[in-house]
Amino acid sequence: MKTPVIVRIFDIVGGPLCVSADDGQRVHDKIVPLLRDGTPVVLSFEQVETLISAFLNAAIGQLYGEFPEDRIRELVSVRDMDEEDQAVLKRVVDNAKTYFKAPKEFDQAWKEEVGDEE
Amino acid sequence: MIHYLPTIRSDQNGYDNLADLAKATAKLTVDRLELDFSRVSFFDANMAAPLGAVLAGIADRFNAVEIVNVPQMVERILRKNGFLTQFRYLPLEDSNRTTIPFKRLQRSDEGLFEEYLQRHLKGKGIPRMTDGLGKVFKQKLFEVFQNAVIHSESELGIFVCGQFFPQKQKLDLTIADAGIGIRDNVRRYFKGVKIGSVDAIRWALREGNTTKKGKQPGGLGLKFLHDFAWLNKGRIHIVSRFGFYEFNAGQESFAKLENDFPGTTVTLEVNTADTSAYCLASEASRDGIF
Numbered sequence: 001m002k003t004p005v006i007v008r009i010f011d012i013v014g015g016p017l018c019v020s021a022d023d024g025q026r027v028h029d030k031i032v033p034l035l036r037d038g039t040p041v042v043l044s045f046e047q048v049e050t051l052i053s054a055f056l057n058a059a060i061g062q063l064y065g066e067f068p069e070d071r072i073r074e075l076v077s078v079r080d081m082d083e084e085d086q087a088v089l090k091r092v093v094d095n096a097k098t099y100f101k102a103p104k105e106f107d108q109a110w111k112e113e114v115g116d117e118e
Numbered sequence: 119m120i121h122y123l124p125t126i127r128s129d130q131n132g133y134d135n136l137a138d139l140a141k142a143t144a145k146l147t148v149d150r151l152e153l154d155f156s157r158v159s160f161f162d163a164n165m166a167a168p169l170g171a172v173l174a175g176i177a178d179r180f181n182a183v184e185i186v187n188v189p190q191m192v193e194r195i196l197r198k199n200g201f202l203t204q205f206r207y208l209p210l211e212d213s214n215r216t217t218i219p220f221k222r223l224q225r226s227d228e229g230l231f232e233e234y235l236q237r238h239l240k241g242k243g244i245p246r247m248t249d250g251l252g253k254v255f256k257q258k259l260f261e262v263f264q265n266a267v268i269h270s271e272s273e274l275g276i277f278v279c280g281q282f283f284p285q286k287q288k289l290d291l292t293i294a295d296a297g298i299g300i301r302d303n304v305r306r307y308f309k310g311v312k313i314g315s316v317d318a319i320r321w322a323l324r325e326g327n328t329t330k331k332g333k334q335p336g337g338l339g340l341k342f343l344h345d346f347a348w349l350n351k352g353r354i355h356i357v358s359r360f361g362f363y364e365f366n367a368g369q370e371s372f373a374k375l376e377n378d379f380p381g382t383t384v385t386l387e388v389n390t391a392d393t394s395a396y397c398l399a400s401e402a403s404r405d406g407i408f
Contacts, residue, residue: 019260020228021268021334050232050257053338054264061335073408084254090407091338095326099335118301118314118360118378 004040016049024058046080061096120152128162133357137377140172148180156187163281164292166201166220168383170277171296218280225267258346261339262384270297287391294383299359303329315361316372353387
C-alpha cells in the first residue's frame with residue numbers, strides 16, 4: 001500500500017472555518033487525484049473550529065458518487081476531529097450513501113404527495 | 119406612498135404584517151415610501167432582519183424609504199441595534215449589552231458573518247452559554263447562512279439581527295435572505311410541480327431532501343437545526359413565501375401566510391441556560407464513519 005498523505009484541511013481552506021460548499025469543493029478537488037491514484041488520504045481537521053454539513057457534503061459526501069464505498073473506506077480516514085464533528089461527518093456520509101443509491105425513487109415519492117397551488 | 123406598519127412581533131402575525139408591506143409596495147417604483155411607525159406598539163428586535171430585507175427590495179426599485187413617527191421605546195431598541203441608523207437616525211449605545219445588531223451582508227461574506235458572530239455572541243451579556251453550546255449554536259447559524267448562500271439567489275444580500283433576553287435566558291438570531299424562497303427552488307427541482315410554500319418547507323425539512331443539483335448531496339442543514347432546537351429546548355421559525363413553520367417545545371406547526379413574504383427567513387431561539395453536553399450523536403467513532 002502506498003504511503004498515506006496527510007491532507008490538512010486548515011491549509012486548503014486557509015483558516016479555521018469550514019462553512020462553505022465552495023471551500024468543500026476545493027478540498028474534494030485536492031483529494032480526488034490522490035484517491036484515483038490509490039493513495040490513502042488522512043484528512044486532518046487540526047485547527048478547524050467550525051464545520052458544517054454543506055462543507056462536508058462537497059468535500060467528502062460527493063466522493064460516494066465517484067468511488068465505491070469500500071474503496072473510500074480503504075483509502076480515506078480522518079484525524080484531529082472532535083466527537084461532535086465526527087457525528088456530523090457520520091450523518092453526511094450516511095446521507096451521501098442513500099443519496100447516490102436511490103435519488104430518483106426518493107424524489108418520486110414526494111412528487112406524489114405534493115400539489116397545492118398558491 | 120404612506121404605509122402604516124402595525125406591531126411586529128416575532129411570530130406568524132408579525133411576518134404576515136411584513137408580507138403585507140411587501141404586497142402594498144410591490145408596484146412602487148422610482149417613488150417614495152414613508153413607513154409610519156405610529157401604530158407600532160411593540161417591535162421584536164430580531165424582526166429588523168426581515169423588515170430590512172423587505173425594505174431593501176423596495177429601495178432596489180429606486181424608491182426613497184423614510185421611517186417616521188417611531189414611538190420612543192421602539193426607537194430606542196432599533197437605534198441600539200443599528201437598524202434605524204440606516205435611515206439617518208443617530209445610533210444609541212447599548213449599555214445593557216443585549217443587542218445583536220442589524221447587519222446586511224453579501225452572500226460571499228462568510229468571513230464577515232464569522233466576525234459578526236464572534237463579536238456579538240460572546241462577551242455581550244451571554245456568559246452562561248457553555249463553550250459546547252456556543253460552538254454548536256454557531257455551527258447551526260452557519261448552516262442557515264450557507265443555505266441562503268446556496269439557494270436564495272438573493273442579489274440584495276443576507277440580513278441578520280438578534281436579541282439577547284438575560285431574564286428569560288434566551289437568545290434570538292434571525293437570518294433573512296430576500297431571495298426566491300424554498301417554494302420556487304422545490305418547484306424547479308420537481309420541474310414545474312405546483313407545490314405550495316407550506317409543503318415546500320415540509321419537504322425541505324425532511325432529512326436528505328435537497329434541491330441541489332449535480333454531484334453534491336445535501337439536505338442536512340435544516341434537519342440539524344431541528345435536532346439542535348429539540349435538544350436545546352429552543353425554538354425555530356422558518357418563513358418562506360406563503361409558508362410559516364414553527365418548532366417550539368418539541369411541537370411542529372405549519373401555517374399559510376395571507377401574503378407572499380419575500381424570500382426565506384430563519385429564526386433560531388437558543389436556550390442559553392442549557393448546560394447539556396453537545397454531542398448530537400454518540401455513535402460515530404473514527405473507524406466507523408466511512
